[in-house]
Amino acid sequence: MAQVEKLRLGINIDHVATVRNARGGDTPDPVRAAVLAQQAGADGITAHLREDRRHIGDADIDGLMEALSIPLNFEMAATKEMQDIALRHKPHAVCIVPEKREERTTEGGLEVAREENALAHFIAPLRDAGCRVSIFIAAEPRQIEAAHRIGAAVIELHTGAYCDAHAEGRFDVRDVELGRLREMSQFAHSLGLEVHAGHGLTYETVKPIAAFPEVVELNIGHFLIGESIFRGLTPAMAEMRRLMDEARA
Numbered sequence: 001m002a003q004v005e006k007l008r009l010g011i012n013i014d015h016v017a018t019v020r021n022a023r024g025g026d027t028p029d030p031v032r033a034a035v036l037a038q039q040a041g042a043d044g045i046t047a048h049l050r051e052d053r054r055h056i057g058d059a060d061i062d063g064l065m066e067a068l069s070i071p072l073n074f075e076m077a078a079t080k081e082m083q084d085i086a087l088r089h090k091p092h093a094v095c096i097v098p099e100k101r102e103e104r105t106t107e108g109g110l111e112v113a114r115e116e117n118a119l120a121h122f123i124a125p126l127r128d129a130g131c132r133v134s135i136f137i138a139a140e141p142r143q144i145e146a147a148h149r150i151g152a153a154v155i156e157l158h159t160g161a162y163c164d165a166h167a168e169g170r171f172d173v174r175d176v177e178l179g180r181l182r183e184m185s186q187f188a189h190s191l192g193l194e195v196h197a198g199h200g201l202t203y204e205t206v207k208p209i210a211a212f213p214e215v216v217e218l219n220i221g222h223f224l225i226g227e228s229i230f231r232g233l234t235p236a237m238a239e240m241r242r243l244m245d246e247a248r249a
């Protein structure tokens with residue numbers, strides 16, 4: 001059984017950039033949102049620089065690196081272009097995610113097991129540069145084992161299927177997904193991997209995941225940015241924090 005550590009809350013600010021980019025121009029500014037999240041007690045900021053730059057852009061990453069004193073978790077696909085950008089900035093963490101140009105959002109986890117050799121070579125310079133390398137994966141033993149073998153420090157478990165099943169009222173499926181996430185958190189932790197989780201988490205779905213003692217960080221964006229339209233980012237984050245703390249108590 002893992003020792004219960006304080007659970008970190010990372011705020012994903014991609015979705016502020018999505019709103020900005022819908023019109024072009026400069027507002028709303030995701031860097032301003034990140035600074036506000038930092039002031040409101042976020043433990044880190046997550047930003048996903050997609051290859052098609054549909055939300056976060058290169059200048060946002062420059063701005064985040066300059067403005068933040070909390071860790072930046074830089075999400076990116078395993079491409080040479082992204083590797084060069086990461087090596088230029090050397091963020092605290094680099095999270096390798098799968099990307100499909102036509103997807104609406106990150107659909108699944110990275111296929112580490114099939115690409116083990118290539119990924120091992122890909123992450124080596126990032127590790128050498130001092131970045132904590134994290135791999136965004138589905139809760140499957142073979143992906144976790146492969147992430148461990150390639151030398152990743154962290155895995156982030158994709159919680160999307162669990163959240164979707166909850167939102168659609170498929171509670172039997174949700175509970176199966178939750179069981180899988182619980183078991184795989186334990187398994188990853190037993191291998192010495194640091195365990196994070198995220199994607200699609202809401203006030204309704206966060207507590208069962210936050211209760212896993214092996215999970216030390218949750219990255220949450222879309223729901224919180226949406227909720228901040230109604231209550232403001234600071235109160236929206238405070239409520240998430242409260243639920244996480246309650247689950248952990």
Ligand SMILES: CC(=O)[C@@H](O)[C@H](O)COP(=O)(O)O
Nearest residue numbers: 014048075097104105106199
């Ligand atoms: C990997 C992940 O879960 C986040 O980066 C998420 O993908 C961000 O939102 P989009 O999927 O809309 O880019």
Ligand SMILES: NCC(=O)COP(=O)(O)O
Nearest residue numbers: 012198199200220221222
């Ligand atoms: N890595 C998951 C993440 O950053 C947040 O995903 P979402 O809450 O925006 O779906």
